[in-house]
Each structure stands twice: as C-alpha cells, then as structure tokens.
Amino acid sequence: MKLVFAGTPEVAVPALDALLASGRHEVAAVVTRPDAPAGRGRRLVASPVAERAEEAGIEVLKPSKPRDAEFLERLREIAPDCCPVVAYGALLPRAALDIPAHGWVNLHFSLLPAWRGAAPVQHAIMAGDEITGASTFLIEEGLDSGPVYGTVTEEIRPTDTSGDLLTRLAFAGSGLLAATMDGIEDGTLKAVPQPAEGITLAPKITVEDAQVDWAAPALRVDRVVRGCTPAPGAWTTFRGERLKLVQVTPVPGRTDLAPGRLAAGKNSVHVGTGSYAVELLWVQVQGKKPMRAADWARGVRIADGETLGG
Secondary structure, rough: OEEEEEEOOOHHHHHHHHHHHOOOOOEEEEEOOOEEEEEEOOOEEEEEEHHHHHHHOEEEEEEOOOOOOHHHHHHHHOOOOOOEEEOOOOOOHHHHHHOOOOOOEEEEEOOOOOOEEEHHHHHHOOOOOEEEEEEEEEEOOOOOOOOOEEEEEOOOOOOOOOOHHHHHHHHHHHHHHHHHHHHHOOOOOOOOOOOOOOOOOOOOOOOOOEOOOOOOHHHHHOOOOOHOOOOOOOOHHHHHHEEEEEEEEEEEOOOOOOOOEEEEEOOEEEEEEOOOOOEEEEEEEEEOEEHHHHHHHHOOOOOOOEEEEO
C-alpha cells in the first residue's frame, strides 16, 4: 500500500522505521507537528519523526492544523491507501479521515478500551496495573473509540517508569503496526468494535497531578513518581522550594514517620507516607542536575522534624 505516516515524538520513530524496513509498503510522505522552540536558545527544532523522514528522503508535511486546505489538497494528490499514526498530537478532521481508502490507523499504547487518551502509559503505572500493551485501531471522530485491528501485551515491571515502559511499547507496537498494514492490504484483518465495558480515560498528566501527596500510601507515592518520570516529573516542596523526585523505593519495615516527615541517615533519606516510609534515591533541585538523595540531604543539613510538602 501507499502510506502517509503521521507522528511527532521520538516514541513514534520505531514504527516509522518498521514501515520503512518492511519492503512491502511505500511510505510516500510523513505528517508531523510544525517545528517547535527547544533548548535554552529556544531555536526552532524539527520533530524526531521529521528528522528521521528527512534522513530517509521522504516528503515531510507540517501543517499548523490538519484541517488546513493546502495540507488536505496535498494529501489528496498523494492519494494514500492508508495513514498509520503514532502520537501525532493533533485531532484529525473528517475531511482528512475520508481521504485514504483504508482510513487512518492509530497505534495506541494501551489495551483498548482501557486508558483512552493522551497519557495511557502514565495512568496504567499510576493505577497499579500489572499488564498493559498496545492496540491498533481505525480512527473515528471519537476519542480512541474506533474498532481494533490487533493488540500486543506487555508486563509492567515493579520499577518501570513511564519512560521505560513507553520505550518497550514503542518497539513492540512498531511490529504490530507493520503487521496491521499487511493484514489490511491482503484482506485478512478486520477491525472489531471495542466493548462497551472496561472503558477508562487517560487525560494528559498536569504538573498539579504530579505533586506527591505524602498522606497517600507508600505504594501510591511510588507509582506517582514512576508514572510521572520523565515527564512532567513528580515533585514536592522543601523549605518552600520545589524539589523534583526522580526515584523512590518503598520501605515496608519503617512505620515510625508521620506523612512527609524526613529522616536522614548517613547514606539514606526516608520520608513518611500514609502507610510506611519510602526512601528517596534520586532528587533534583530546580536549576540543577539530578543527584543522589543522600548527597542532597548532606548539603541542605536536614534538621530534626523537617518535612516535605509543607
């Protein structure tokens, strides 16, 4: 089939690579978000998908909005059979959805209908799910509600951050997306409507969502930290300043600390929660690089009775 691939961040690159390597389909063009300011100089930088497409000599389309008339006209000229999508980052209008004969097929990083929305991996970790996966589905105008072509499953490991899990899903999902394109082309794959039961939503995680509640149980604190790493980054406050929490681990044997209460030893820093303590392993002060929590504690000289989170 002739394909137009839509995607933007690094997590979408493995799927583009898989389609380029398949030898069965032609990736005629790539659709991605416009260049965005990045770094201290805030200079405009192309998306990872745009960079990969340019390396491969593929036409890159960067509409400010996918309803732009010029973009829609170019898409009609290319006349793709199907448009595979991975984390493109913009809602597709009906005018765009109707152009490819086989529609737009999205690779979504959950087992639909669970965790529909922008942050399925983060929500799966924060909810304590043990299994997640990826799904390919036909895009409709509803939120991740279209019929599903196929899935792959992935275990959520006890120490997984959302970054760890998303990396594994990006590679597992790339094979699923390529296989979905093959099945659509040869007519062996039919999309199945999602069940009405089991729908959960995964809206974007905000900075406010990433603030740790020390009155919550230790397992919840651990899940929030892992689910919000690397972005937007779990955080708390210390002496009125924001402190990013990069890595923690539960300490089930310690129950003597009130929620938020700090206890610094020679080589460890414990914090009380609503159940038992957690140990701070890595933290990051605003404007500085991540550091071991024990080194941070020695530098700030934690006093007896000090707390995190005000």
